[in-house]
Amino acid sequence: MRLSTARRSLAGVVAGTAAVLALATPVTATAGTTDVSTAAGSGDVGIQAVNLRTPFDCGQVWNANTRTNHNPQNSVDFQRSGALNKNVRSSAAGTVETVRNLGNTSYGKYIVVRHAEGWKTLYAHLNSFNVSVGQRVSTGTIIGKVGSTGGSTGPHLHYEQRLNGVVKRVVLNGVAIRYFGNTTITSSTGC
Ligand SMILES: [Zn+2]
Numbered sequence: 001m002r003l004s005t006a007r008r009s010l011a012g013v014v015a016g017t018a019a020v021l022a023l024a025t026p027v028t029a030t031a032g033t034t035d036v037s038t039a040a041g042s043g044d045v046g047i048q049a050v051n052l053r054t055p056f057d058c059g060q061v062w063n064a065n066t067r068t069n070h071n072p073q074n075s076v077d078f079q080r081s082g083a084l085n086k087n088v089r090s091s092a093a094g095t096v097e098t099v100r101n102l103g104n105t106s107y108g109k110y111i112v113v114r115h116a117e118g119w120k121t122l123y124a125h126l127n128s129f130n131v132s133v134g135q136r137v138s139t140g141t142i143i144g145k146v147g148s149t150g151g152s153t154g155p156h157l158h159y160e161q162r163l164n165g166v167v168k169r170v171v172l173n174g175v176a177i178r179y180f181g182n183t184t185i186t187s188s189t190g191c
Contacts, residue, residue, distance in 0.1 A: 050119045052091040052161055053139055054172045058191035060086065064170070064183040072167040076159045076177065078146075078185075084127065084155040086146045089189055090137040091121045091161075091172075099133050101149070107158065108150020111143050124158035125149050140190040 056062060062078045090113050098112035107124035114120050127147025148155045160167050170177050177183040
C-alpha cells in the first residue's frame with residue numbers, strides 16, 4: 001500500500017481499534033492487542049492447531065491493516081514508522097519452501113514457509129533474504145528484512161496465512177485480527 005495511507009492508518013488506529021478484540025487485559029500501556037499467550041485463553045475460538053506468531057521482534061508494535069481491495073483479500077499489510085529493514089521472523093517452525101524475487105511486480109522479494117498440518121505463511125516486499133530454500137526454521141527465526149520491493153510504494157510487510165492453498169483470515173498467537181480495518185499488534189515472538 002502507499003506509504004501516505006499507511007501513516008494515516010497508523011494515526012487513527014489506536015483510538016479506532018482498542019476494543020476490537022476484547023482482550024482480558026492489555027499488557028502494555030498503549031491501547032490495542034498484545035499477542036501474549038494469556039490472550040489465547042480457554043474459550044478463544046481463534047486458536048489454530050499450528051500456532052502462528054506475529055512475524056516480528058519481541059515487543060515491537062505494528063498496525064495490521066486489512067481491507068476489501070487487498071489481493072488476496074485475507075492478506076495483511078503490517079505497517080509502522082521506520083519499517084524498513086526491521087527483522088521478519090518465521091511465524092512457526094517449518095521448512096522454507098520459496099525464496100523468490102519477482103522484480104518490480106507483485107510480491108517482489110518473497111518467502112513462503114511450510115508448517116505442519118497444511119499451513120504455510122508468506123512474507124512479501126522484503127528488502128533482503130536471510131534463508132534459503134529447504135532450510136529448516138524455528139518459530140521466530142529471522143528469515144528476511146522488511147522492504148518495499150515489487151508492487152509496493154512504501155516499506156511494509158505483506159503477510160498471508162494459507163491452509164491447504166487457501167488464504168485464510170489471519171490469526172496471530174490465537175488472536176484473530178480485525179477484518180476489515182486495523183489492529184494494533186505488539187509482537188511477543190521470542191520474548
Ligand atoms: Zn499487501
